Amino acid sequence: MLLTIQANDDRPIYLQIVQQVKYAVAAGVLAPGVRVPSVRDLARQLVVNPNTVARAYRDLQTEGVLQPVRGTGLEITSAATKRCRDDRRELVRQRLRSALEEARHSGLEAHEVEHLVKQEFKRVNGRAVSGDKP
Amino acid sequence: MLLTIQANDDRPIYLQIVQQVKYAVAAGVLAPGVRVPSVRDLARQLVVNPNTVARAYRDLQTEGVLQPVRGTGLEITSAATKRCRDDRRELVRQRLRSALEEARHSGLEAHEVEHLVKQEFKRVNGRAVSGDKP
Amino acid sequence: MLLTIQANDDRPIYLQIVQQVKYAVAAGVLAPGVRVPSVRDLARQLVVNPNTVARAYRDLQTEGVLQPVRGTGLEITSAATKRCRDDRRELVRQRLRSALEEARHSGLEAHEVEHLVKQEFKRVNGRAVSGDKP
Amino acid sequence: MLLTIQANDDRPIYLQIVQQVKYAVAAGVLAPGVRVPSVRDLARQLVVNPNTVARAYRDLQTEGVLQPVRGTGLEITSAATKRCRDDRRELVRQRLRSALEEARHSGLEAHEVEHLVKQEFKRVNGRAVSGDKP
DNA sequence: GTGGTCTAGACCACC
DNA sequence: GTGGTCTAGACCACG
Numbered sequence: 411m412l413l414t415i416q417a418n419d420d421r422p423i424y425l426q427i428v429q430q431v432k433y434a435v436a437a438g439v440l441a442p443g444v445r446v447p448s449v450r451d452l453a454r455q456l457v458v459n460p461n462t463v464a465r466a467y468r469d470l471q472t473e474g475v476l477q478p479v480r481g482t483g484l485e486i487t488s489a490a491t492k493r494c495r496d497d498r499r500e501l502v503r504q505r506l507r508s509a510l511e512e513a514r515h516s517g518l519e520a521h522e523v524e525h526l527v528k529q530e531f532k533r534v535n536g537r538a539v540s541g542d543k544p
Numbered sequence: 545m546l547l548t549i550q551a552n553d554d555r556p557i558y559l560q561i562v563q564q565v566k567y568a569v570a571a572g573v574l575a576p577g578v579r580v581p582s583v584r585d586l587a588r589q590l591v592v593n594p595n596t597v598a599r600a601y602r603d604l605q606t607e608g609v610l611q612p613v614r615g616t617g618l619e620i621t622s623a624a625t626k627r628c629r630d631d632r633r634e635l636v637r638q639r640l641r642s643a644l645e646e647a648r649h650s651g652l653e654a655h656e657v658e659h660l661v662k663q664e665f666k667r668v669n670g671r672a673v674s675g676d677k678p
Numbered sequence: 679m680l681l682t683i684q685a686n687d688d689r690p691i692y693l694q695i696v697q698q699v700k701y702a703v704a705a706g707v708l709a710p711g712v713r714v715p716s717v718r719d720l721a722r723q724l725v726v727n728p729n730t731v732a733r734a735y736r737d738l739q740t741e742g743v744l745q746p747v748r749g750t751g752l753e754i755t756s757a758a759t760k761r762c763r764d765d766r767r768e769l770v771r772q773r774l775r776s777a778l779e780e781a782r783h784s785g786l787e788a789h790e791v792e793h794l795v796k797q798e799f800k801r802v803n804g805r806a807v808s809g810d811k812p
Numbered sequence: 813m814l815l816t817i818q819a820n821d822d823r824p825i826y827l828q829i830v831q832q833v834k835y836a837v838a839a840g841v842l843a844p845g846v847r848v849p850s851v852r853d854l855a856r857q858l859v860v861n862p863n864t865v866a867r868a869y870r871d872l873q874t875e876g877v878l879q880p881v882r883g884t885g886l887e888i889t890s891a892a893t894k895r896c897r898d899d900r901r902e903l904v905r906q907r908l909r910s911a912l913e914e915a916r917h918s919g920l921e922a923h924e925v926e927h928l929v930k931q932e933f934k935r936v937n938g939r940a941v942s943g944d945k946p
Numbered sequence: 947g948t949g950g951t952c953t954a955g956a957c958c959a960c961c
Numbered sequence: 962g963t964g965g966t967c968t969a970g971a972c973c974a975c976g
Contacts, residue, residue, distance in 0.1 A: 417881060422975060436650070459976045498650040505643030506660055509636055510668040516632040517571065520669065526640055527661055534644040535654065556951055582963060593953045598964075606874060613685055615961035615963055690960060704918070727961050766918040773911030774928055778936040780907055784900040785839065788937065794905055795929055802912040803922065824966055850948065861968045866949075883948055883976035
């Protein structure tokens, strides 16, 4: 399992771990039934406090992404893939909503917002959205 | 000046004050030269410790939104309006970018993202974006 | 008597009054024996709180620049002119010393400091110092 | 890290801390990446309230001199050294300008000012400026 | 352990 | 009256 944590990131480390695991699950890199590294191993690998990994794993269990396998550690649940994919879609939706509400609250005109969306879409995807004539 | 602080909000109180003042400035509700309530008055009004308001006002000064008028209080600076508007536009841009990067990172198709954008745009603005056929 | 106070100035208003009076005295604009405006008049003229003018006049009395004339107000003392001129020279000396100590404390090389001095001298006086070849 | 705060100083304690840290950074005593003492430790060492140190550290963060390393404390940023050096040079320049403007405003002759500069330069540095014949 | 936030209450200079 | 500074002590999230 390949995770990278960034000290500069404004998100706490345990959250970075949680989110990256969920990304890997949604992307199919971590399939149901696969065992994740032990708390100690992952902590060593990430050069991070074991408490931090434990916290992340705990949250992932609460979310139903990980489940304990008696005596042997933690593994990806069977429902994890769908759950993580739904999560991701919902996350995108919420961020878009937040951005658009901010725009509206800021009194930006609709066409200005459209412009911003297209601009950033190109920036992120490296190509135009449909209907855009570059 | 009408401010409302929410205890449930995950943002600290002083930040809520800072942001709401900047909103009011950007919206023109607080024009340059206008005096803001005294630290004590606003603290009373918001049922908050005066130090918390003072912290917010201090931050607004370092951002160049407020300036002291010796002995008589604080007022909106002449450059405040532009500064706050620029801030807001940039905030929208960053949130859009974040959402779109999340979408890309999540492997959503371009047309799916467009769909989401239009959906949320309608939800927020109560009408369609140009080029959308309702 | 022509005084101008600036709200933006970081010095308190009462000090601005004190210093400007002393400037006028040093420059000979306010000669010994001349009466200064009453507290109320000057306060009106400067659009300032009378307390502030009173404070300034009090300080000027403490410094021996003003003295009360029974029943008629305050006037410039006979010793005021010399006193104010000495003050000014001393003020310049202190500021120079402060700047040079800061420079030394900051580890600036002697020739760098000289360069700065000449640069700023030109800026302020509009011409070169002796020994400088423009 | 060796800091000393002076109760007599007219500058607030938090500012003394800020400035001394910036001095140490500019002088290279505090290099980028170095961790500063914890708020509590420095507070104990200086016999000062932790909030006061926290305020100073917060200001240093907004100035980009310190950055948080999550959960482990604060460290000197990579850009800190240049930033602090520029600050110091600019401070010297401003003080010199202030002194020279005062001199000009006071009607001192150019050669008088030069004399003062040389005098104070010697006093501060213990030796003559170039071009001066001791 | 770390920093961040908040409250409560005090003193100061300035107006 | 105003803002600015400082102290004391509390709680929180994070590691």
